[in-house]
Each structure stands twice: as structure tokens, then as C-alpha cells.
Amino acid sequence: xxxxxxxxxxxxxxxxxxxxxxxxxxxxxxxxxxxxxxxxxxxxxxxxxxxxxxxxxxxxxxxxxxxxxxxxxxxxxxxxxxxxxxxxxxxxxxxxxx
Numbered sequence: 148x149x150x151x152x153x154x155x156x157x158x159x160x161x162x163x164x165x166x167x168x169x170x171x172x173x174x175x176x177x178x179x180x181x182x183x184x185x186x187x188x189x190x191x192x193x194x195x196x197x198x199x200x201x202x203x204x205x206x207x208x209x210x211x212x213x214x215x216x217x218x219x220x221x222x223x224x225x226x227x228x229x230x231x232x233x234x235x236x237x238x239x240x241x242x243x244x245x
Contacts (some may be wrong), residue, residue, distance in 0.1 A: 196210060
């Protein structure tokens with residue numbers, strides 16, 4: 148990593164995003180969108196991962212990291228929805244008492 152004269156990083160945060168049509172759509176918000184943008188730029192301009200990451204201000208470790216799969220996510224979401232329904236049901240029952 149390059150450091151400036153004051154000891155801070157010279158890297159700028161990512162402020163562009165590549166849409167599916169290649170349009171610039173704003174700040175990149177999460178690593179998966181950053182990876183997609185880098186892959187899009189690499190495909191369009193036939194440049195290396197290193198150069199694409201540097202041009203867009205992204206650390207290469209973000210590009211190379213493989214996200215953990217969330218196999219139980221659907222089950223957890225279903226449980227949260229059921230819990231919310233039961234809370235709403237109980238709150239409605241309590242309000243009917245008054």
C-alpha cells in the first residue's frame with residue numbers, strides 16, 4: 148500500500164459503480180457490487196485485475212475474497228417473518244382488551 152508524506156493512504160474510496168449496461172451509477176456500496184464492477188471493467192477494457200482495482204480504488208483483497216455462503220439464510224428469514232406475525236397478532240389481541 149502506498150503512503151503519502153503524512154503517512155496516510157493515497158487510495159481514494161470507490162466512488163463509481165458500473166451498472167449492467169456499463170453506466171456509472173454512483174458509489175459502490177458492497178463488496179459484491181465492487182467485484183462485479185471490476186469484472187465488468189476488465190472485460191470491457193481487457194486490462195489486468197491489478198490495473199482495474201487500482202483505477203477504481205479498490206483493494207485487490209476485496210476482489211479476491213470469496214464470500215461465505217449462507218445456506219441457512221432462507222430458514223432464518225422465514226423464522227423472522229413468523230416471529231413478526233406472532234408479535235403483531237399478540238399486539239392486536241392486547242389492543243382489543245382496551
